[in-house]
Amino acid sequence: MKILAVDSSGLVASCAIAEDGVLCAEYTVSHKKTHSQTLMPMIAEICRMTELQMDTIDAIAVAGGPGSFTGLRIGSAAVKGMAEALGKPVVSVPTVDALAMNLFGCHDLIVPLMDARRNETYSGIYTFEGEELRVLKEQSAVPLEIMIAAVNEMDKPAVFLGDGVPVFKKQLSEQVKVPFIFAPASCNRQRAACVAVLAMKYFAGGKAEDAAEHAPEYLRVSQAEREKQMKCSGTAGV
Amino acid sequence: MAVGTMKETEKKDILILGIESSCDETAASVVRNGREVLSNVISSQIATHTVYGGVVPEIASRKHIEKINQVVREALKEASIGLKDLSAIGVTYGPGLVGPLLVGVSFAKGLSFASSVPLVGVHHIEGHIAANYIENKELEPPFPCLIVSGGHTHLVNVKDYGDFEILGRTMDDAAGEAFDKVARAIGLGYPGGPKIDAAAKAGDPEAIRFPRAKVTEHEYDFSFSGLKSAVLNYLNSCEMKNETWVQADVAASFQAAVVDVLVENSEKAILSLKAKRFAIAGGVASNSALREAIEAKCRAHGVEFYRPSPVLCTDNGAMIASAAYYEYRNGIRAGLDLNAVPNLKLGER
Numbered sequence: 001m002k003i004l005a006v007d008s009s010g011l012v013a014s015c016a017i018a019e020d021g022v023l024c025a026e027y028t029v030s031h032k033k034t035h036s037q038t039l040m041p042m043i044a045e046i047c048r049m050t051e052l053q054m055d056t057i058d059a060i061a062v063a064g065g066p067g068s069f070t071g072l073r074i075g076s077a078a079v080k081g082m083a084e085a086l087g088k089p090v091v092s093v094p095t096v097d098a099l100a101m102n103l104f105g106c107h108d109l110i111v112p113l114m115d116a117r118r119n120e121t122y123s124g125i126y127t128f129e130g131e132e133l134r135v136l137k138e139q140s141a142v143p144l145e146i147m148i149a150a151v152n153e154m155d156k157p158a159v160f161l162g163d164g165v166p167v168f169k170k171q172l173s174e175q176v177k178v179p180f181i182f183a184p185a186s187c188n189r190q191r192a193a194c195v196a197v198l199a200m201k202y203f204a205g206g207k208a209e210d211a212a213e214h215a216p217e218y219l220r221v222s223q224a225e226r227e228k229q230m231k232c233s234g235t236a237g238v
Numbered sequence: 239m240a241v242g243t244m245k246e247t248e249k250k251d252i253l254i255l256g257i258e259s260s261c262d263e264t265a266a267s268v269v270r271n272g273r274e275v276l277s278n279v280i281s282s283q284i285a286t287h288t289v290y291g292g293v294v295p296e297i298a299s300r301k302h303i304e305k306i307n308q309v310v311r312e313a314l315k316e317a318s319i320g321l322k323d324l325s326a327i328g329v330t331y332g333p334g335l336v337g338p339l340l341v342g343v344s345f346a347k348g349l350s351f352a353s354s355v356p357l358v359g360v361h362h363i364e365g366h367i368a369a370n371y372i373e374n375k376e377l378e379p380p381f382p383c384l385i386v387s388g389g390h391t392h393l394v395n396v397k398d399y400g401d402f403e404i405l406g407r408t409m410d411d412a413a414g415e416a417f418d419k420v421a422r423a424i425g426l427g428y429p430g431g432p433k434i435d436a437a438a439k440a441g442d443p444e445a446i447r448f449p450r451a452k453v454t455e456h457e458y459d460f461s462f463s464g465l466k467s468a469v470l471n472y473l474n475s476c477e478m479k480n481e482t483w484v485q486a487d488v489a490a491s492f493q494a495a496v497v498d499v500l501v502e503n504s505e506k507a508i509l510s511l512k513a514k515r516f517a518i519a520g521g522v523a524s525n526s527a528l529r530e531a532i533e534a535k536c537r538a539h540g541v542e543f544y545r546p547s548p549v550l551c552t553d554n555g556a557m558i559a560s561a562a563y564y565e566y567r568n569g570i571r572a573g574l575d576l577n578a579v580p581n582l583k584l585g586e587r
Contacts, residue, residue: 036340040347040574054352069296070337073303077341081348084307085321212307215300222296228289 001203004052004060004082005196006043008035008075009067009095010114010163015043016192017050018200024050026193035074043078054086059208061199063190064092065217066122066141067114072216083211090214091199091207096139099162100126101194102187108157109136109178113164116141121164122219123147125154133198141219144168145175152177161188252325253317254566255355256559257310259342260334260362261389262286262293264305267555268317268324272563273371277316278549278556281305288428292418299337306345313555321353328562331359331572332582334389339578347574358562359572362553363390363584364402366519368560369546377515377544382507384500384532387520388414388431393458393503394584395511399564402585405507406458413496414522416462420469420492424485434489435525441490443527446472448495450502458503465495493527501531508541517544524548 002019013035016026025046029038047054062079065072083090099112105128114122124139125147137150144164148171151158160172161183172180182188202208221229251270258265262283268276283301287293314320329346332339343359350357366385370377379399385392391408411419414431421430426437448468453459469492476483508516516536522528523545536543550557570587 034577036344037575037577040344040351044351044574069299070340073299073337073341074344077303077306077344078348080303080307081345081350082352083348084310084345085349085352212311215304218300222294222300224290224294224297 001058001200002056003091003196003199003203004043004057005192005199006039006061006075006079007063007095007098007190007192007195008039008071009063009065010071010190012190013039013042014190014192015039015046016196017046017052018193018196023193023196026191028191030189033068033071035071039074040078057086057088059089059091059199059203060086061091061093061195062214063095063098063195064214065095066116066139066219067095069218072218076214076216080211080214089208090211091202092209092214092217093195093198093202094139094217095190096122096124097126097133097135098194098198099190100124100133101198102161102191103159103183104128106159108159109151109154111147111151111158111160112162113144113147113160113168114162115164115167119143121147121168123164125150139219144171148172148175159183163189252563252566253319253323254559254562255310255313255324255327256360256555256557256562257327257329257342257346258362258365258553258555258558259302259306259338260330260332261338261553262298263553264302264309265553265555266310266313267559268313268319269372269556269559269563272560273375275372275556276319277313278554279309279313279316280552280554281309284429291422291428293335295335295337298335299341302338302341306341310349321349321355324355326356326358326562326566328358328360328558328565330362330365330558331576332362332579334362334580336578336580339580343576343578347576351574356566357572357576358565358570359576360558360561360565361582361584361586363392365557365561367394367396367517368564369519369550369554369557370517370544371560372556373546373550374544377517381515381517381544382504382511382513383517383519384504385520386413386500386518386522386528388412388418390520391460391462392584393507395507400568404584406456406460406503408460408462409453410461410463411466413460413462413500414520416466416496417522419466423470423473424488426485426489431522431525434493435527437486438490438493438527441484441486441488443490443494445484445487446491448472448491450495450498457506460499460503462496465492493525497525497528497531500528501535504532505535505539508536508539513541515542515544519546519551521552524551
């Protein structure tokens with residue numbers, strides 16, 4: 001099975017080609033957020049270097065959210081365009097699940113933290129049972145305090161990773177009651193290889209969608225919708 | 239943008255897929271040889287944005303990504319062609335709302351890369367101008383053109399295909415923006431253009447004398463924010479004096495003021511360029527009062543008047559495909575690093 005995978009959910013732009021048990025190529029850049037200019041040339045580069053025949057791909061995978069709204073759409077739109085041209089399905093992988101995949105085999109609590117602004121984090125809690133990634137708390141947009149309380153309640157050692165770690169470091173060190181460590185640079189950010197590996201499982205399990213059906217999972221409504229909802233509930237409450 | 243060769247395509251028909259997503263329309267179209275529309279699919283979001291009184295960029299971006307494959311698929315199906323039959327894919331990369339633009343640009347780049355069909359980046363306003371080529375097969379540059387829409391008000395001298403000189407532009411609000419704001423103020427709602435046009439038909443355009451703003455330094459430039467304020471002041475003063483105002487009269491009088499200024503500057507351009515032809519384009523070009531006034535002025539000067547039908551005035555993929563055709567013929571290609579440029583200048587490459 002051959003998968004082309006993309007993750008542009010955060011500051012990192014990453015793409016990878018994986019075939020069965022082999023990572024054929026991965027290109028990951030954590031520099032300025034200019035995904036609209038860099039992502040497609042990066043994809044073209046790994047395809048060229050691996051002499052990839054595009055029609056031999058089984059599916060195209062994407063970190064389907066949460067993440068930066070614009071970043072998610074740049075990745076999803078590019079994937080929808082490629083999938084449309086090739087007539088291949090899209091596999092949407094939850095961004096936070098893919099982040100957790102960085103710590104394969106870890107039996108502690110794996111807690112990816114993405115900076116979601118507005119004092120929230122996109123986060124979830126995971127662990128590995130053998131080779132299987134277990135989701136203990138599904139990815140969601142929540143205040144950091146709720147994640148910390150959930151980790152404390154599970155009462156097991158934890159590993160934190162993600163671009164939320166430098167943002168929340170102080171609160172974590174003050175409020176987390178279980179033993180914890182931070183993942184190092186080699187495995188603490190989005191990587192398309194992780195998206196690809198999870199996508200293979202999804203694809204094998206029939207969880208692929210037509211390119212037309214795919215849209216990012218933002219986990220949040222737009223600001224305009226939020227304000228409108230607040231206004232409606234505000235007047236209703238008076 | 240790189241310059242390519244076109245030896246291999248010199249003789250056969252050139253089929254171009256145009257993709258447009260700069261505001262609240264997801265659109266795709268296949269056009270043959272720049273002028274013949276084989277399909278023109280438009281998915282409008284107007285109903286979604288109406289409750290917010292205008293286009294919400296984040297919601298628009300989300301809608302674009304939900305619809306873009308279906309719209310492109312339908313355009314190819316209606317044209318009875320496959321991607322491999324295309325000579326190029328044209329996509330709007332500016333000006334417009336950055337989020338919506340990025341969906342079209344990112345999608346088009348993915349489509350182009352995976353199908354090996356060349357990509358051409360298209361300026362949205364150049365697309366509006368090109369809508370006239372579709373409707374009027376005999377029209378060729380040079381000609382001055384007035385482009386009026388929700389986001390743009392430009393008076394342009396179209397010197398050649400891909401060669402534009404901006405004569406004048408709005409210093410503040412776009413004409414369509416003024417329509418939207420006034421429509422909201424007089425209770426007509428969004429979208430303002432068609433609603434004011436309809437309401438004005440029952441009103442007296444001379445009921446209230448709103449100001450016709452002149453920009454003294456640049457004779458072809460426009461300004462509409464003063465007019466918008468004058469309408470709001472008029473409504474306020476009526477309220478203060480406990481007088482009633484008539485919606486249809488305000489609509490008609492406001493519209494007359496906008497049309498007068500647009501026509502006056504257009505006439506100046508026609509005379510100073512000694513133009514034989516004049517064209518209008520953009521969403522507000524569907525406005526019946528504007529069409530009639532400019533047509534009358536053109537007739538008076540013996541100038542041929544060109545305008546696209548309403549479906550090609552609104553944002554659409556066909557105009558993008560047509561503009562892309564002339565860029566393609568000029569050897570212009572976009573790379574995979576093509577970015578959305580929300581404030582892209584006309585004529586910029």
